[in-house]
Amino acid sequence: MTDHADTADQATRIGQLLCQGGWLTQDQLDQALEEQADRQALGTSSPLGEICARHGWCTMGDVAAAVRQQQDAAFRDTTLGHLLVTQDQLTLVQLDEALAAQEEVHAPLGQVLVAKGFCTPEQVQAAIALQTRRRNSALRHLTAAAFNTFNVTEIIVNQELDEIRRDEGACSCDECRANALALALNSLPPRYVSDHRLLLLFVDRFRAESLDLIRDRIRVAVQRVREHPNHTRYAQPPPPHARAGHPLPARRIERHVHLSQHDVERLFGPGYKLHPWQPTSQPGYFAARETVEIVGPQDTLRHVRVIGPPLRHTRVEAIGSDFYQLGQGADNPVTLRGPHGTVDTKGGVMRIGEHLHVSDDEASALGLREGQAVRVRVRGERPRVFEAVPVRIAGGHALELHLPADEPAVEGPSDVVPAELLLEGDPTT
Numbered sequence: 001m002t003d004h005a006d007t008a009d010q011a012t013r014i015g016q017l018l019c020q021g022g023w024l025t026q027d028q029l030d031q032a033l034e035e036q037a038d039r040q041a042l043g044t045s046s047p048l049g050e051i052c053a054r055h056g057w058c059t060m061g062d063v064a065a066a067v068r069q070q071q072d073a074a075f076r077d078t079t080l081g082h083l084l085v086t087q088d089q090l091t092l093v094q095l096d097e098a099l100a101a102q103e104e105v106h107a108p109l110g111q112v113l114v115a116k117g118f119c120t121p122e123q124v125q126a127a128i129a130l131q132t133r134r135r136n137s138a139l140r141h142l143t144a145a146a147f148n149t150f151n152v153t154e155i156i157v158n159q160e161l162d163e164i165r166r167d168e169g170a171c172s173c174d175e176c177r178a179n180a181l182a183l184a185l186n187s188l189p190p191r192y193v194s195d196h197r198l199l200l201l202f203v204d205r206f207r208a209e210s211l212d213l214i215r216d217r218i219r220v221a222v223q224r225v226r227e228h229p230n231h232t233r234y235a236q237p238p239p240p241h242a243r244a245g246h247p248l249p250a251r252r253i254e255r256h257v258h259l260s261q262h263d264v265e266r267l268f269g270p271g272y273k274l275h276p277w278q279p280t281s282q283p284g285y286f287a288a289r290e291t292v293e294i295v296g297p298q299d300t301l302r303h304v305r306v307i308g309p310p311l312r313h314t315r316v317e318a319i320g321s322d323f324y325q326l327g328q329g330a331d332n333p334v335t336l337r338g339p340h341g342t343v344d345t346k347g348g349v350m351r352i353g354e355h356l357h358v359s360d361d362e363a364s365a366l367g368l369r370e371g372q373a374v375r376v377r378v379r380g381e382r383p384r385v386f387e388a389v390p391v392r393i394a395g396g397h398a399l400e401l402h403l404p405a406d407e408p409a410v411e412g413p414s415d416v417v418p419a420e421l422l423l424e425g426d427p428t429t
Helices: 002-020 026-041 048-054 060-076 080-086 092-105 109-115 121-142 152-167 174-186 196-227 261-268 320-326 360-366
Strands: 246-253 256-260 276-279 286-295 300-311 315-318 335-337 342-344 355-358 373-378 384-393 400-404 416-422
Touching: 002 026, 002 048, 002 060, 026 048, 048 060, 080 092, 080 109, 080 121, 092 109, 092 286, 109 121, 152 174, 152 196, 174 196, 246 373, 256 261, 261 335, 261 342, 300 320, 315 320, 355 360, 360 384, 373 400
Parallel strands: 246 400, 256 300, 355 384
Antiparallel strands: 246 416, 256 315, 276 286, 286 300, 286 335, 335 342, 355 400, 373 384, 373 416
């Protein structure tokens, strides 16, 4: 019952947009809605725009324009700030202040709201989850029209992939499946169909023509992922009864840049000093208001946060997906671009990996050495045991595990999750 009501509501809104745009009259809309209801009563379904175009009242191009307007409205009504205001978790005054601060510091709105104390991390995460659900719902309605396109190749690859993964003894995790799917699709030509009524016919036809080729490309993709998986650095999480180790927090680390004072002045101007925005978890360090661009051979990463204070040498740190976007390897130099000038790095980009910060005193108490590899267990939403985590010791460090932002173990409403240092003799299985 709800699905029919939602469909009728969506059709009415498309019809209203067509009327507002001058593509349809109210009498034509009423007649189209009546015809659509009659068809639904007979067990068939036709999109409102298709009915109107078939009568010659408007063109499918007019319908597509109305659909785009509907999509724009759906995304305007599901912005993070709008959702938090409508849920009475944020005032309009606070939202305006946060948006102004966002323009200044170039940080995600949710991060600014939390930093200013306007919202909790849990409230922001809940609003983001609601935003995702509503936008996905809107997109499902928008793609229900018969004139959208479907990739027949992707449908067949999805149908065949799991059987081949089982035959090849491949890993069953979602990450490996997604990687194999992407590799297979990249090696096959897409085949698009624009009429959903003919979709099954084309699926059967293309399957008969190209199944051997498709299965061969899937098998190659599965083997490549099996030989070079992205998750092999993880051990299985321990059972609940395993003995706890030394407690410590695990923190998600985003891409960032450390600058020397010389490069600060080259990027922002002579005599320039970094302006602290908010302190980091490590004593003496702060996230600066300043951001830079990282320019690679293929693309540019914009609004990358500068971490202060200045160090002796400039260092660029990024997560795995950044290297793909930049189109380069870690050893290749990149260019940093600021409002006053540019800096060409010599050491390339450092990939953020898991590592443990610890002070001299705590390292001595725990029996840790600089560069030593230790085991750490993370108890977040996706528990993991990390093997061979390098130790970094310095007098001012706070005991803390740092993990790259794309690490699933630190997914969740907060940047910090509980973890434990597994000392000698602590069980992991």
